Structures are given as structure tokens and as C-alpha cells.
Amino acid sequence: MTAAFQDFYPDEFSHCYGCGSQNPQGHHLKSYWDGEETIARFTPDAKYSGGVPEHVYGGMVASLLDCHGTASAAAFTYRALNREMGDGGDPVRFVTASLKVDFLKPTPMGVELVVRGKLRSIDGRKVWVDLSLTGNDGICAKGEMLAIRLRT
Numbered sequence: 001m002t003a004a005f006q007d008f009y010p011d012e013f014s015h016c017y018g019c020g021s022q023n024p025q026g027h028h029l030k031s032y033w034d035g036e037e038t039i040a041r042f043t044p045d046a047k048y049s050g051g052v053p054e055h056v057y058g059g060m061v062a063s064l065l066d067c068h069g070t071a072s073a074a075a076f077t078y079r080a081l082n083r084e085m086g087d088g089g090d091p092v093r094f095v096t097a098s099l100k101v102d103f104l105k106p107t108p109m110g111v112e113l114v115v116r117g118k119l120r121s122i123d124g125r126k127v128w129v130d131l132s133l134t135g136n137d138g139i140c141a142k143g144e145m146l147a148i149r150l151r152t
């Protein structure tokens with residue numbers, strides 16, 4: 001089975017509620033390559049409802065974009081450096097500096113959501129990632145992230 005980007009985060013940095021393997025209460029989001037883009041799939045539990053039970057609340061949508069975006073920034077950077085995650089070199093780690101979310105339509109509950117990341121640009125430690133979240137009837141949200149590479 002293919003390892004997810006998050007599987008390569010060092011344990012001491014894997015406590016994120018959205019994607020950390022060391023957080024037993026968290027969502028454990030997993031991000032992968034899909035050609036030149038990145039992809040993650042997630043089906044929120046019914047307790048993450050928005051105004052009505054049929055819709056997912058916006059914080060969950062933003063959280064999925066957030067975690068997939070930083071993982072994608074790391075993956076894009078490894079690829080740009082012609083490196084592999086887990087290659088034994090200095091780990092490439094990112095945090096979110098800025099995340100803009102456009103909520104285009106309600107996100108449906110009870111279906112698998114698909115989150116995609118596309119590299120816009122890499123400028124030194126700054127990586128811009130374009131994000132989208134799709135339900136069963138098209139794109140529900142779009143995001144723009146500026147991720148910053150942590151100094152090692």
C-alpha cells in the first residue's frame with residue numbers, strides 16, 4: 001500500500017488534529033500524489049454538521065484544505081528538489097501562513113469528499129498551493145494557501 005505524505009512526518013511533529021498520526025482523537029487525513037496534483041479523501045462523521053444535518057460545517061472544510069495544503073507543499077518541494085520523502089535527509093516541513101477559503105456551495109454530509117492540491121509556485125521557503133474540495137455534485141470550496149517551510 002502506498003504511504004501517505006503524512007506517514008513521513010516525524011512522530012514529534014505528528015500531533016495535528018487534522019492529520020497527525022500521534023493524535024488518537026484526530027482525523028488522520030492522508031494525502032497522496034495524483035499525477036502532478038495531490039489528493040486526499042475524507043468522509044466527515046455526522047457530528048461535523050453545519051446549519052442542517054445534511055451539510056458539513058465550514059471549519060471542517062477549512063481544516064481539510066489546511067492539512068492537505070501543507071502536506072502538498074511538502075510533497076511539491078520534495079519533487080522540486082528531486083528528493084523522496086523519508087530519504088534520510090533533512091525533513092521538509094511546512095506550516096500554514098495564510099489560507100483563503102471560498103465556500104462555493106454547501107458541502108454534503110454522508111459522502112466521500114475529495115480534496116485536491118495543485119502547485120502554483122515555489123519561491124524560496126514560500127509555497128503557494130491552490131486547493132479544491134469536491135462533494136458528489138461538484139466543487140464545494142476552493143482554497144489558496146501560502147505555506148512556509150520551517151527552518152531546520
Ligand SMILES: CCCCCCCCCC(=O)SCCNC(=O)CCNC(=O)[C@H](O)C(C)(C)COP(=O)(O)OP(=O)(O)OC[C@H]1O[C@@H](n2cnc3c(N)ncnc32)[C@H](O)[C@@H]1OP(=O)(O)O
Pocket residue numbers: 009013016019066067070093094095096097098124125126146148150151
Ligand atoms: C511541523 C510539520 C508538520 C506540520 C503538519 C501539520 C500542519 C497542519 C497545518 C496547520 O494547521 S499549521 C498551523 C497553523 N499555522 C501556524 O501556526 C503558523 C504560525 N506562524 C508562524 O509560525 C510563522 O509566522 C511562520 C513560520 C509562518 C513564518 O515565520 P518565519 O519567521 O519563519 O518567516 P517570516 O516571517 O520571515 O516569513 C517568511 C516569508 O513569508 C512571508 N509571510 C509570512 N507570513 C505571511 C502571511 N501570513 N501572508 C503573506 N506572507 C507571509 C513573509 O513576508 C516572508 O516573505 P519574504 O521571504 O518574501 O520576506
